[in-house]
Amino acid sequence: MPRPRKRLAGVSGQDKKGPAGKRTKTKNASEASAEVENSSPQRTSALKKCGKNLSSYWLMKSEPDSRLEKGVDVKARNFLRAMKLEEKAFFYHSNCKEPGIAGVVKIVKEAYPDHTQFEKSSPYYDPSSKKDNPKWSMVDVQFVRMMKRFLPLAELKTHHQAHKATGGPLKNMALFTLQRLSVQPLTQEEFDFILSLEEKEPS
16 A cells, blocks of 8 residues: 655744744645656756755654644745655654654655645635746655654754754754744754664653
8 A cells, every 4th residue: 555645835833932924834634645746847946045055854844733824934935846856854743742753754746836825715825826926835745654763842952952062963953943944954964863863762
């Protein structure tokens, strides 16, 4: 039986309440897509906006329920558009009792237009977006595996704070420097260090 694939679109909220004035949309697992198609031509433009040295690793947040805030973060959309097929991402539980990294997914469909931006009945409808120049994108991801143990935010934060003093791998991790983004790039050093944590006892 094929593994489930999920569609991620837009930006999820932060784990703590942040500044007002942003509109954010998230989709839960029941809204997943199982389609795999060709790469999006928008990726080249996204790379220019995000920078040439983007990582091949990511962290993607998911919330237990769909919700809206004012404004979708364009930076997160550009990260979605920069993702390549087969790149891996940590699947992060956000806005819940115990946030943290639960598993690993991979990109199985590069960025393509989020159809809900054109649907007037959808809470994600954006009248300023045009079909010949869509503003919002989504990607499809596929489950790879669960982490050997759940890595809670509190544990990651402890390492981040220690690494800021010692110059360790998580010193500049976007989870703490770009908290509001639900789609975040990771360096290979960050990705490898976090993977190593699942083999260790909780700190």
